[in-house]
Amino acid sequence: xxxxxxxxxxxxxxxxxxxxxxxxxxxxxxxxxxxxxxxxxxxxxxxxxxxxxxxxxxxxxxxxxxxxxxxxxxxxxxxxxxxxxxxxxxxxxxxxxxxxxxxxxxxxxxxxxxxxxxxxxxxxxxxxxxxxxxxxxxxxxxxxxxxxxxxxxxxxxxxxxxxxxxxxxxxxxxxxxxxxxxxxxxxxxxxxxxxxxxxxxxxxxxxxxxxxxxxxxxxxxxxxxxxxxxxxxxxxxxxxxxxxxxxxxxxxxxxxxxxxxxxxxxxxxxxxxxxxxxxxxxxxxxxxxxxxxxxxxxxxxxxxxxxxxxxxxxxxxxxxxxxxxxxxxxxxxxxxxxxxxxxxxxxxxxxxxxxxxxxxxxxxxxxxxxxxxxxxxxxxxxxxxxxxxxxxxxxxxxxxxxxxxxxxxxxxxxxxxxxxxxxxxxxxxxxxxxxxxxxxxxxxxxxxxxxxxxxxxxxxxxxxxxxxx
Ligand SMILES: Cc1ncc(COP(=O)(O)O)c(C=O)c1O
Ligand SMILES: N[C@@H](CCCC[NH3+])C(=O)O
Numbered sequence: 001x002x003x004x005x006x007x008x009x010x011x012x013x014x015x016x017x018x019x020x021x022x023x024x025x026x027x028x029x030x031x032x033x034x035x036x037x038x039x040x041x042x043x044x045x046x047x048x049x050x051x052x053x054x055x056x057x058x059x060x061x062x063x064x065x066x067x068x069x070x071x072x073x074x075x076x077x078x079x080x081x082x083x084x085x086x087x088x089x090x091x092x093x094x095x096x097x098x099x100x101x102x103x104x105x106x107x108x109x110x111x112x113x114x115x116x117x118x119x120x121x122x123x124x125x126x127x128x129x130x131x132x133x134x135x136x137x138x139x140x141x142x143x144x145x146x147x148x149x150x151x152x153x154x155x156x157x158x159x160x161x162x163x164x165x166x167x168x169x170x171x172x173x174x175x176x177x178x179x180x181x182x183x184x185x186x187x188x189x190x191x192x193x194x195x196x197x198x199x200x201x202x203x204x205x206x207x208x209x210x211x212x213x214x215x216x217x218x219x220x221x222x223x224x225x226x227x228x229x230x231x232x233x234x235x236x237x238x239x240x241x242x243x244x245x246x247x248x249x250x251x252x253x254x255x256x257x258x259x260x261x262x263x264x265x266x267x268x269x270x271x272x273x274x275x276x277x278x279x280x281x282x283x284x285x286x287x288x289x290x291x292x293x294x295x296x297x298x299x300x301x302x303x304x305x306x307x308x309x310x311x312x313x314x315x316x317x318x319x320x321x322x323x324x325x326x327x328x329x330x331x332x333x334x335x336x337x338x339x340x341x342x343x344x345x346x347x348x349x350x351x352x353x354x355x356x357x358x359x360x361x362x363x364x365x366x367x368x369x370x371x372x373x374x375x376x377x378x379x380x381x382x383x384x385x386x387x388x389x390x391x392x393x394x395x396x397x398x399x400x401x402x403x404x405x406x407x408x409x410x411x412x413x414x415x416x417x418x419x420x421x422x423x424x425x426x427x428x429x430x431x432x433x434x435x436x437x438x439x440x441x442x443x444x445x446x447x448x449x450x451x452x453x454x455x456x457x458x459x460x461x462x463x464x465x466x467x468x469x
Contacts, residue, residue: 026282026370028405029377034279035370035417037069037326039441045377047415050441054330054374057446058413061439063332064354066424068449070104070442073326073420076289077108080318083289086297090134092274092319093119095421100440100449101323102126111154113274113317117144124151134271134317136182138203142166149175157182157232157271159205161212164219171225179220180232180271181206183213183255185248187235204234208255217259228265230312231256234273237320240286242295245272249299257307267312272296274317278324280418281368286321320421327420329358329436330374331398333412334390338383348385350404352414355389356396357433359416359423369399375413378405387414391431424450432458 026032031042040049047054049069057067080089090113091105097114102123105112111132114120123133130152137144138159145166148156157180158164167177182205206213213231220228233252235244249272260266277286287295296316304311331352339347361367371387385404389396398416408414427435434457438450 026372026382026403028373028382028403031372032282032370035281035325037072037328037417038075039069039071040328040417042372045373045375047372047374047413049328050446051444052441052446054413054415057439057441058330058332058375061437061446061448062452063330063413064352064358064436065330065452066327066358066419066436066438066450067330067415067446068327068420068438068440070326070440073101073323074104074108076322076326077105077110079289080316080322081109083293084314084316086314087293088313088315090271090274090315090317091322092317093123094425095319096323096327096423096425096438097122098438098450099126102128111315113319117147120148120151120153130154134180134315140166142169145177146170146175149177154178155180155229158216158220161216164216164223167220167226168223171223174225176225176227178227178229180229180269181213181216181220182232182234183208183252185233185235185251187244187248187251205232208251213255214258217255218263221263221265228267230267230269230271232271232273234271234317235275237275238277239275240277240284242287242292242299245275245296246299248272249296250303253300253303253307253309256312257309260309266310269315270300270312271315271317272300274319274321276318276321278320278418278421281370283368289321324418324421327423327438328415328417329354329398329419329423331387331414331416333408333410333414335410336408346383348383348404348406348408350385350387350408350414351390352387352398353390354433354436355391355398356393357389357391357428357430358436359398359419360426360428361422362397362400363393363395368401369416369418371399371402371404371414371416373405373408373412374415378407380405380407382406387416391433393430429453429458434458 029045088111090111092113094115097119112123113134115136131154133153135148135153135156155178159182184205184207186200188199206216220226231252233248235248279286331354335351337349356363382403383406387399434453437448437452439446440449
């Protein structure tokens with residue numbers, strides 16, 4: 001995808017036209033539907049979600065704030081549940097997890113995938129059935145594994161030989177473990193390098209080609225107190241092209257069949273991971289859950305037939321595709337600055353009251369986002385804007401390129417869609433920023449599900465001034 005700094009931007013009249021994919025200025029008085037959550041509308045320029053006007057939400061809860069459309073979250077969870085009716089659907093909590101979300105996931109009939117002791121704690125404290133929790137992680141400690149097994153976690157996804165040894169020790173101590181083996185299928189998924197996970201040269205899983213996966217299976221199969229459920233493959237995140245899933249499924253099922261042949265064991269389950277992409281800009285065209293289900297089931301059934309093995313119980317782990325589109329971040333504009341670029345073109349820098357501390361994805365993955373004016377309409381001619389934060393970092397960019405009304409000014413509210421996944425969950429206190437709240441909206445009511453951090457929260461970990469005397 002071409003990026004902002006690429007050639008072909010500046011036009012003879014000095015106006016910026018944007019990267020080639022951002023051809024037409026978006027209408028500031030309307031929404032590009034597929035980028036926004038289910039209940040989002042614009043009336044007289046005011047963005048309303050879940051029946052709550054963003055002007056009211058900003059007044060009552062302040063900015064920046066993540067605004068979570070509960071109906072949208074639930075409908076996406078339900079869509080996966082229904083489309084993948086014969087599968088177990090694990091919501092990947094790393095995308096975003098809080099107690100309310102745990103409750104919604106339970107009510108919509110999904111299971112949960114956690115990848116840390118912290119996520120496990122949130123799920124358990126919110127009363128989630130431990131038998132429906134899958135526990136991931138490439139470096140789970142003995143203590144963490146013990147806690148998970150004692151809690152009755154339904155499955156542990158084993159990631160290393162060290163972890164097998166820890167589980168054997170725990171089994172010898174009388175605990176039982178139901179496990180899956182995370183394998184690397186050797187697939188180069190078409191996504192950012194940092195979020196691809198099935199190529200060989202990275203930290204997750206056991207290599208199929210190198211023989212490590214088979215070795216792990218043998219050892220776990222032989223261990224008393226450990227029940228091996230099956231293989232697990234996750235090829236990466238924000239993936240649109242199902243060919244990566246297809247290649248991975250073929251390789252993982254070949255191993256599954258080999259296990260059946262060589263060890264005489266028909267593993268009952270198979271997890272195909274998550275990673276389904278969502279729309280961040282008008283350029284993204286994600287598949288619906290029903291289409292994904294049809295394609296993935298076809299691939300698996302075809303391979304199983306060819307390998308002459310029974311189709312195992314399948315599971316998937318979508319995170320982003322459920323929570324990502326449900327949320328937008330609401331900011332207030334603080335300063336607006338027009339900058340002259342080489343060639344006479346100009347770019348409008350719109351500084352908002354958040355930034356890389358509430359959305360690191362742009363800086364980390366070169367991610368693209370879009371935005372809209374949320375507090376009023378405007379007929380001013382659009383200018384090409386760049387939405388930046390207030391951190392002490394030139395790379396503190398939230399939206400690299402988007403058209404904004406030429407009269408955008410301090411005090412305006414700006415909303416960035418698609419920030420439900422990996423934004424609050426990856427938020428930081430850089431520059432001692434206070435992490436924003438998550439405000440759930442539904443049926444005209446806004447309620448805090450994660451409160452805004454306070455200065456006291458920040459200071460609570462600082463031991464204070466030490467006395468030199
Ligand atoms: C093992 C595993 N499962 C599921 C997910 C969820 O991925 P996504 O949010 O892209 O669906 C991830 C994250 O990439 C993961 O590492
Ligand atoms: N955090 C990443 C995805 C990695 C998911 C976890 N394996 C993102 O924002 O896209």
